[in-house]
Amino acid sequence: MGKKVIIAGAGLGGLTTALRLTTKGYQVEILEKYHQAGGRLNELKLDGFTFDVGPSFFSMSYEFDELFKSCNMENPLTYQQLDPLYVVNFAGSDKRYHIYKDLKKLAEEFKHIEPDFEAKARKYLDNAKAIFHDTEYKVVKRNFNGITDYLLSLASVPWKHAPRMFRSMWAELDKYFVSHEVKVIFSLVAFFLGDTPFATPAVYKLLNYTELEHDGYWNVKGGMYRITESLVNELERRGVKIHYNTEIVEVVADRSGVKAFVDQHGKEWTGDIFVSNSDAASFRGKILKRKKYSEERLDKMHWTLAPFTIYLGVRGKIDGLQHHNYFLGTNFEEYADQIFKLSVNPQKPYYYVNVSSKSNPECAPEGCENLFILCPVPDLRYKKSWKDEQELADTIIEDLGNRVGYDIKSNIIAQKIMSPEAWRDHFNLYRGSGLGLAHGLNQIGAFRPANKDEEYSNLYYVGASTIPGTGLPIVVISSKLVTERITHEH
Numbered sequence: 326m327g328k329k330v331i332i333a334g335a336g337l338g339g340l341t342t343a344l345r346l347t348t349k350g351y352q353v354e355i356l357e358k359y360h361q362a363g364g365r366l367n368e369l370k371l372d373g374f375t376f377d378v379g380p381s382f383f384s385m386s387y388e389f390d391e392l393f394k395s396c397n398m399e400n401p402l403t404y405q406q407l408d409p410l411y412v413v414n415f416a417g418s419d420k421r422y423h424i425y426k427d428l429k430k431l432a433e434e435f436k437h438i439e440p441d442f443e444a445k446a447r448k449y450l451d452n453a454k455a456i457f458h459d460t461e462y463k464v465v466k467r468n469f470n471g472i473t474d475y476l477l478s479l480a481s482v483p484w485k486h487a488p489r490m491f492r493s494m495w496a497e498l499d500k501y502f503v504s505h506e507v508k509v510i511f512s513l514v515a516f517f518l519g520d521t522p523f524a525t526p527a528v529y530k531l532l533n534y535t536e537l538e539h540d541g542y543w544n545v546k547g548g549m550y551r552i553t554e555s556l557v558n559e560l561e562r563r564g565v566k567i568h569y570n571t572e573i574v575e576v577v578a579d580r581s582g583v584k585a586f587v588d589q590h591g592k593e594w595t596g597d598i599f600v601s602n603s604d605a606a607s608f609r610g611k612i613l614k615r616k617k618y619s620e621e622r623l624d625k626m627h628w629t630l631a632p633f634t635i636y637l638g639v640r641g642k643i644d645g646l647q648h649h650n651y652f653l654g655t656n657f658e659e660y661a662d663q664i665f666k667l668s669v670n671p672q673k674p675y676y677y678v679n680v681s682s683k684s685n686p687e688c689a690p691e692g693c694e695n696l697f698i699l700c701p702v703p704d705l706r707y708k709k710s711w712k713d714e715q716e717l718a719d720t721i722i723e724d725l726g727n728r729v730g731y732d733i734k735s736n737i738i739a740q741k742i743m744s745p746e747a748w749r750d751h752f753n754l755y756r757g758s759g760l761g762l763a764h765g766l767n768q769i770g771a772f773r774p775a776n777k778d779e780e781y782s783n784l785y786y787v788g789a790s791t792i793p794g795t796g797l798p799i800v801v802i803s804s805k806l807v808t809e810r811i812t813h814e815h
């Protein structure tokens with residue numbers, strides 16, 4: 326019989342690692358704090374409405390194809406390509422910018438504000454493409470054995486990209502485009518990394534290439550939770566047990582390694598190999614009590630923005646909304662500068678709205694829509710209490726109603742709010758940070774918490790805060806990297 330692996334966490338990282346390891350003959354058991362699988366990739370059912378709790382689309386769909394293929398499975402998911410990718414609305418204007426993958430169509434959207442858009446975008450994206458392909462295997466899809474190994478790998482990336490490690494994404498956009506709107510729209514990808522374009526290195530323009538040219542954005546027929554569901558079904562078929570409402574709070578270990586994960590009731594879960602899908606930095610601090618990851622040190626690290634999410638079941642069809650929509654203000658620089666450290670509710674919030682019932686009608690009762698609203702807010706280091714959560718929800722709902730010309734407020738038939746406190750409490754997200762550790766130069770590659778423990782030879786990590794980083798396809802890559810390590814070492 327294969328070696329026994331205990332995984333703490335049934336998020337995408339934990340589930341995909343379990344799938345890969347069972348394919349290689351390991352026995353796997355999963356312990357999950359929440360009452361159902363998926364972590365941030367979760368589902369909420371409310372009064373006849375179904376909502377994706379977190380992620381609503383993904384790039385690099387081929388990473389899911391690779392996962393299923395390498396695990397000897399038919400891909401159970403039906404992808405739906407987003408076209409337009411999304412729609413952007415700026416406060417005070419009726420103009421909606423439809424962001425198409427087709428550059429000619431996109432140029433039409435910007436023809437009054439950005440002369441020669443197509444040629445400029447072509448040049449910008451060609452450079453982004455080169456960064457993507459020059460770093461994909463050398464930096465992103467690789468395990469590193471220490472800092473020297475990482476630096477050597479970085480040194481093999483063509484030097485022409487080096488200035489973009491130190492220039493901000495915003496400064497880079499300034500070199501190509503004159504229109505403020507175009508720069509703001511192209512810089513939205515920085516927020517997918519949980520940071521602002523003023524603090525995000527320009528190399529991450531590669532995300533513009535992934536969205537606009539490479540593989541685009543996709544969601545899944547029937548809702549994003551079908552990803553979690555199909556992984557859980559396959560794992561059950563392979564005999565993997567997932568124990569819910571089971572939080573790991575301690576480990577039993579000696580010099581030879583970890584002996585057991587211990588849950589909140591004191592039960593010991595023994596195995597040969599252990600994997601944490603809990604946040605790789607805070608697990609080392611909170612559970613392993615490592616000084617390098619003490620609360621004080623964790624608080625000094627750079628964390629991504631926290632999610633403030635609202636789930637609304639609304640009576641009626643809202644023509645002013647598409648599947649994916651951004652509602653932005655007119656003070657982008659000022660907003661981005663203050664939003665990280667604000668200790669009160671933002672007065673004129675920027676937010677994203679997803680209406681999955683537009684393409685998955687089964688997610689809302691007939692004649693209704695399911696609205697998922699995401700407003701990035703400061704983490705719990707800055708705004709410590711969310712007793713006033715309804716106030717921010719009301720501000721957003723009123724603003725949205727005005728901007729789409731529909732009385733949303735009077736037509737709400739189901740509502741739930743998840744503040745950063747809820748995100749922290751449900752999934753152990755450190756200070757409620759939505760995407761985990763940020764991706765500045767000092768927190769990526771060998772500078773990110775490693776996927777192999779520093780002390781225990783049989784303890785590993787998978788997920789958004791270890792390598793390579795955050796986002797669904799990147800977490801799928803993370804499971805591939807940790808599986809490579811485990812199969813090589815055990």
Ligand SMILES: Cc1cc2nc3c(=O)[nH]c(=O)nc-3n(C[C@H](O)[C@H](O)[C@H](O)COP(=O)(O)OP(=O)(O)OC[C@H]3O[C@@H](n4cnc5c(N)ncnc54)[C@H](O)[C@@H]3O)c2cc1C
Pocket residue numbers: 333334335336337338339356357358359362363364365366378379380381382383384571572573574602603604632634699751752753759760787788789790795796797798800
């Ligand atoms: C609001 C929001 C929107 C997002 N939108 C997108 C998007 O559109 N596209 C995209 O690609 N990405 C998106 N992301 C990012 C994406 O959700 C994450 O990068 C990814 O889901 C992280 O997966 P994970 O397995 O690393 O962590 P998680 O999903 O957090 O899973 C970790 C699991 O471990 C469990 N756990 C934690 N501690 C313990 C413990 N001690 N014991 C037992 N169990 C434990 C948790 O409960 C959780 O189930 C979004 C994130 C958020 C918050």
